[in-house]
């Protein structure tokens with residue numbers, strides 16, 4: 001089982017929507033996929049028909065002392081989502097410690113996961129981009145970023161790390177600023193910038209309205225095709241690590 005972590009250089013870059021689309025596209029490429037939401041905002045589930053008031057999730061289960069794997073939902077055979085769950089304000093203060101508990105909680109369960117899935121995807125909150133054990137442990141780290149000046153400044157501040165890859169999201173090729181920033185990053189980041197971008201596409205917003213990843217909501221859309229290309233890139237990177 002290989003792991004990919006998705007984390008925004010800041011919030012609102014499209015990390016969760018992009019990960020949902022890529023998870024579904026990896027499944028279409030015959031991977032057995034588990035998507036885990038590590039964000040207390042608990043939004044990943046909404047991309048797969050979940051409800052905002054649904055309390056079930058791995059963090060909720062850990063806080064309640066129940067087995068966390070029971071919070072996973074099967075979407076299709078070989079495609080599962082594990083929501084974060086709902087926590088109250090006080091419980092949320094513990095949220096940054098919880099992923100460590102997830103790893104340490106049950107070695108037998110982790111071994112079972114390894115047998116059941118070929119890829120696990122993590123949706124990590126942007127606050128953890130520099131300082132998370134999940135980032136360090138994952139086989140592939142994808143930092144999502146818009147090609148805008150604020151993200152440019154944030155990206156420049158990240159400590160260098162050759163293992164980190166960058167994915168431009170909500171890309172609008174009509175925007176000269178975005179084209180220029182993409183060129184700048186191509187020269188600065190070289191192979192660490194993914195060759196494929198996620199284009200700005202209204203289908204992504206509509207897909208969330210219909211609670212489906214974009215590849216299921218509108219398979220012929222530009223964003224769905226981007227997700228397919230990025231999933232194929234991820235699959236070949238992960239295979240090269242075997």
Ligand SMILES: Nc1ncnc2c1ncn2[C@@H]1O[C@H](COP(=O)(O)OP(=O)(O)O)[C@@H](O)[C@H]1O
Pocket residue numbers: 008010011012013014015016017018043169170171198199200201202204205206208223
């Ligand atoms: N490629 C895209 N094109 C257009 N809108 C997008 C795209 N990706 C995400 N969005 C929209 O941007 C908003 C934030 O997306 P979200 O995935 O929740 O970001 P994050 O997880 O980084 O906070 C949502 O309204 C989503 O529908």
Ligand SMILES: [Mg+2]
Pocket residue numbers: 015016017039043
């Ligand atoms: Mg998110």
